[in-house]
Amino acid sequence: MKSSPTIALVGNPNAGKSSLFNELTGLRQKTGNFPGVTVDKKSGPWSIDSQTIATVVDLxxxxxxxxxxxxxxIVTDILANPAxxxxxxxxxxxxDASNLHRNLLLFTQIADLGVPVVLALNMLDVAHEEGKDVNAVRLAMLLNxxxxxINARKGDGLDHLKKAVIDQIEKPSVSGKLFFDPALEVADLITxxxxxxxxxxxxxxxxxxxxxxxxxFLNRQQQVGLDAIIDKHHFxxxxxxxGETISRYKHIGTIVDAVVTDRRPSGQTTWSQKLDRVLLHPVWGYAIFLFVLLLIFQAIFAWAQPFMDGIDSGVAWLNGQLKESLPAGPLTDLLTDGILAGIxxxxxxxxxxxFLFLLVSLLEESGYMSRVMVIMDRIMRKFGLNGRSVVPLISGVACAVPAIMATRSIGTRRDRLITIxxxxxxxxxxxxxxxxxLIALVVPSQRVLGFFNLQGLALMVLYLLGLISALLAAYVLKLFLHSKERSFFIMELPTFKLPRWNHVGLTVWESVRAFVWEAGRVxxxxxxxxxxxxxxGPGDAMDQAETRVRQQNATLPAQDLQNRIASERLESSYAGQFGHFIEPVIRPLGYDWKIxxxxxxxxAAREVFVGTMSTIYSIGDGADDEGVxxxxxxxxxRNPNTGGPMYTPALAWSLLIFYVFAMMCMSTLAATQRETKSWKWPALQLVYMMGLAYVAAFATYQFLK
Incomplete structure (x- = not known):
């Protein structure tokens, strides 16, 4: 047996392939790109015996x-190329045992390619609930x-799967029987x-x-040679x-009839089908989706607030304790006012x-997210997109970089480019x-109709504004990007399932860890x-500022004087002078040099905004009270010009609207360049989003002030 064999998981969408991958690899999985292309792959180790650790690749x-x-x-590139x-x-x-007729098409094609195969019969519980019984022994005999x-969601049958895989590794064998026999008229072409x-x-x-x-894997000369063979044989x-597909399905039909017993009365509908009548309804479907979104954003504020308050107070307490216990000096200031304040x-x-990732993961695990894609396809097409664009758009709620990569599943180039x-x-x-x-600063935490929190409603409005602006931008781009390709959206709806809490927990853990790690480093x-x-600061500008403040405010209380000195020193620093340099550009939006x-x-990354504000206000505030x-x-x-609060509703909403539209993520631009293989499109992305952000923020501030 090879010391490190490669096991590929192949299957139809929603057949349970990824669930099986998670069960086999657990927390040891890793992500990367397939060799030579920027398409994500998941791989991980699987200990199949005491000496052998296989590499499992989820195709x-x-x-x-x-x-x-x-x-x-990617799948055909791998399965057709032994090198x-x-x-x-x-x-x-x-x-998927509940839809064996369709799933066996892919199996017969892979078997005919001569790849050693193990057939994993999943979702037998779903098939049984639908009144179908599958005879696995007879199926193995017919397929050879x-x-x-197996039950990939629960991890059942993995020992039998492991034994079957080991047998195939030790003595590789293929089916030996063709599920499709090419017609005689192409025999010479094949030869x-x-x-x-x-x-x-x-x-x-x-x-x-x-x-x-x-x-x-074929070079240009080989492709030209194949073109010549095609022309020669008029293929x-x-x-x-x-013709091949029709022939295969005829063959598959006889196999399914022999191994599947259907106990259902004719015309009986499943409970998933009954639910879909409501969830896919042209009116109720959208109403339920909006209600689900509202619940998510309410939960984000209501459930997370106690934990946030605890972390916020804990960080402030730790900062105060460090200032008290460590000797005064630049290193202490760097640790407390710089690093700790930012992190x-x-x-x-x-x-x-x-909580955001938890709730989104629950929707995906249950099967509801697929329904969202179907109902949104009706809207998407009016804006130049299709239902498959929903996956990247919803993924964008987590992070735009993997969301842009997810556009690879979109068939037409124009739809894919617009979605990116x-x-x-x-x-x-x-x-x-x-x-x-910012919402917590200007939106009161009070309930409406006894249940809905105003802050949660404000958050939902911002997310919906992002979705609406994405659709409008897609409509405008559709007018300029023309294509003769026809766009199709075909999706098989999975049955509703109870969430697998271990997978939900793994998703939340990986997402939070990635967020903290990526954001934390930056x-x-x-x-x-x-x-x-x-x-x-340059020269002795900061010392001169301190001397000037002491001379002009000698009668101020000691604490107020220290605050004034800290503020003036910050304003005279390199950062302060740079902020003043750009202030004329952002002043119409209501922003000062600190913002x-x-x-x-x-x-560099949008989330750095809060960390930067923490650092700036820690340095610019001479107070060292614990718990601030x-x-x-x-x-x-305070606003130095008015003496009132700096963060008024006009300023806060201007900042909120700016960040709804602004392209402030270098990683996203890099992902766009990598997917489009051109710097033209990320440049367009940067210009139109920043222009939109500036104009919208300007209008918001001028209207509200």
Whole structure:
């Protein structure tokens, strides 16, 4: 047996393939790109015996080996190329037992390619609830491959799966029986292709002919040679492909009839179908979706608030304790006013991030998110998109970078490009800290109709504003980006299921960890740089500012004097002077030089805004009271021109609207460049989003002030 065999998980979307992957690899999975392409793959180790650790690769879900999108192309690229580093020693084909007729199409194609296969018969419980019984032993005899009964959601049957995989690794065997026999009229074409390209498998030779333009492992000369073979034999790929599919389904039909017993009375509907009549209703479907969104945002504020208050107070207490116990000096100031203030400004939002991912994960696990895609397709098409664009847009609520990568499942280039360009308008989790802290400053925490919290309603309005702006931007882009490709949206709805709490917990943990780790590294670096820029100035400008304040305010109480000195020193620092330099540009939006510093620093990542404000106000405030949180400091900030609160509703809503639209994430721009292979599109993205943010924030401030 190979010391590190490769096991590929293949299957239709919603067949349970990813659930099986999670059960096999647990917390040890890792993400990366398939060799040579920027398409995500998940892989992880699986200990199949005491000496052998296999690498399990979760391939993108497909319905057949004829790809319709970039991520589907990856599967055929691997299965048709034994030289590919991810070519499997064994392919575990996961099939949905409740829909065996459709799922077996992909299995028969992979088996005909000559890949050693184990058939994992999943969702038998769902099939049983629908009145269907599947005879796995008879199915194995008819297919001439190992068939294993599993429950990927519960982890049942994994020992039998492991034994079947080990047997295939030790003594690789293929089905040996063709599920599709090419017609005699293409026999000469197959023979010539096998001879010219040194192939042993008839069906693989056919795939060379049919998919040669899409196979990345074929060079241009080989593709031209295949074109010549096609012309010589007058071969029509679409006609042959349609005939092949019909022939396979006829064969599959006889197999399904022999192994599946249907106990259902004719015409009986399942409870999932009954629910879908409501959830997919042209009126009630949208009303329920909006209600679900409202519940999510209410929960984010209501459930997370006690945890946020505890973290906020704890960070403020720790900061005060460190200032008291450590000797005064630059290092203590760096630790407390720089690093801890910046990092604390992000840690406080962990509860809200966790609840957001928890609730979204529950919707995905239950199967409801697929229904959202279907009902939203009706709206999306009017704006130049289709239902598959919903996946990236909803994923954008978490992070725009993986959301942009998720556009690979969209079939047409125009729909994919438009989705990439508008996805960053969806409010990602990095915006959530900004939203919640500013909403808490200007929106009262009171209930409406006895249940709905005004702050939760305000948060929902911001998220809906992002969605509406994404749709309007897509409509405008549709007018300029023309395409002759026809856009189709086909989706099989999974049955409703109870969430798997271990998978939900894993999703929340990975999401929060990624948020804290990615944001924490950036904030740590920026906090240190910002502290240096805010603690030092050109020449003796800061000392002169302190001397001037002492001379002009000698009669002030000691604490007020220290506050005034700290503020003037900050204003005379490098950071202060830079903030004053850009202040004329942002003054029409209601922002001062301090906010300007935070805006610039948040170009690295939006969430840095809160950490930067924490650092600035810690340095600019001479007070060292314990328990003073960033929200307290923002509430206490005064406008030097009016003497009133700095963060008025006009200013706070201007900032909120600015961050709804602003493109302030370098990682997102890099992802757009990588997916479009051009800097033209990220440049367009940056210009139109920043222009929209400035105009909208200006209008908001001028209207509300």
């Amino acid at each position: 993108p879900g497909i319905y057949s080996i004829y790809p319709k999108s970039l991520d589907e192309q 590919h580093p991810d070519y499997p020693d064994v392919a575990v084909v996961v099939v 491959v190992p068939v294993v009964r 010539e292709t096998k001879t010219q390209y040194q192939l042993d498998n008839n069906y693989l030779a056919l795939q060379y002919v049919i998919q040669h333009d899409g196979f990345t 029509s790929e679409p006609t042959f492909q349609a 604390g400004g992000i840690l406080v939002f962990i509860p809200q991030i966790a 360009l508008v996805t960053p308008l969806m409010s990602c989790s990095a915006r959530l800290p900004i939203y919640t802290i 904030i740590l670096a920026i906090s240190i740089v910002l502290w240096v820029l805010a603690s030092y 300007g510093i935070a805006l610039l620093s948040s170009f 949180t960033i929200r307290d400091r923002l509430r206490q900030e």
